[in-house]
Amino acid sequence: MTNLNLGFGHELVVDNFAGGGGASEGIEQALGRPVDLAINHDAAAIATHTANHPGTEHAVADVWDVNPDEATNGQPVGLAWFSPDCRHHSKAKGGRPVSKSVRGLAWVSARWAALVKPRVIKLENVEEFLDWGPLVKNAKGQLVPDPARKGQTFRGFVRALKRHGYAVDWRILRACDYGTPTIRKRLFLIARRDGLPITWPKPTHGDPKSPAVQRGTLQAYRTAAECIDWSLPCPSIFGRKRELVENTMKRIAKGVMRYVIDSESPFIAPPGGR
Template sequence: MKRDTFTLPLAFPGELIVDNFAGGGGTSTGLERAFGRPVDIAINHDPEALAMHALNHPHTQHLCESVWDVDPIEVTRNQPVALVWLSPDCKHFSKAKGGTPVAKHIRGLAWVGMRWVALCKPRVLMLENVEEFQTWGPLLVGADGLARPDPARKGKTFQSFVRQLRGHGYTVDWRELRACDHGAPTIRKRLFLIARRDGLPIAWPEQTHAEPTDRRVLAGKLAPYRTAAECIDFELPAESVFGRKRPLVDNTMRRVAKGLMRHVL
């Protein structure tokens, strides 16, 4: 995406950029490209994830602890904050989880953003998650003692989250975006929420790519979708799906066959 994708101006001197739930460093890489400088603080409770982040971003301060154990005032030394980025655990919202039980403490991780808002008042807060995050709501405990989302109150907690951001003086907007529409070789859809209190408008990126058969692509107005094949070095030796000591499971073989039929044969 272009540097001004989210119209977040380059941070003023002394302002900080904070990456909560930092993984291997992909988000921080994007932020670094947008700001033209490293992310200041990265937080994750997983030492392996944070070790990978440290390799990718050696100039960032790394905090290996729960996001709830971090004191925003202490770690920022009360410096102004330009951006707080949140990518909380999405497994307990994703449709891939199906009807299996969920955990309230994991579904509620996004609330840590409100702590940063109340204490540090960052100019901008951004949140990325699966599209089902918009259904965030209260849980019901069933006869088996396990918690599942209450279908009658679907989205109520998400609405409360947005309402509280606005109560702190933020303008809030959110959209579902697919990275393939903006030049990345993945079709996964994600929800992006932006809250800002600096008086500047929230702007969203314009689509730059589409299906190769799309009339806008044929007319030269958009570029064709990039493919995962661009990211694969086919010169590297790889083990065949056949003749393995431990055969691939049936579902994997079905996906391989489906892919061959669809994209090769």
């Protein structure tokens, strides 16, 4: 990769696996300034990121093709963020074969640790990332996780960061506990080498029925409904050319029962968003 000639006089902030810019948006809101460099192999994703973050330098490249020394032009890196592909770790993939190369994308953060030593490294992934381990072939000759060596590679990954001088900690968090309407769990790993403590945010939101919310100590969970502009037209999921799979239909039915039929306060979105 050629030198990007970043002209900043401060510690750089780098978003690897940048995608359309979700992580960069959060970082920008937290720091009050744009991310300096965003990297992604997908040109469409980087085009979206560029539209959302015009003040960021962009690189359409495989993360392994980026030389951290050249990309940063010798400037210190304050934060390197990594959100590697989670699909081949996630339980949503079931028992299907997985890719060793995709599962190993997180190792690129160790490369940055070795070459440019960011002051802070943060990595986000699904909670099953903790089970990252070697693969074995199943009866069909396909690669699947070895249940007997679950978590072995993850522990080696943590040791690699520690060898480069990092203190490492991780937590499984839910965004709904911090004001974002999603209950999905995500693993967040923080590694820092500046001697400062690794701290974690305290929840700001909780179940509306919980004592903490009733006392006013926490705010009630936000709902997706309050974040949606119901006036915008949207096609029905039932009008698809390809029929929804059985499990999806079951989830829809469960949701209708829980939030409409059996609910004391049924949620119904009227036509036209009125």
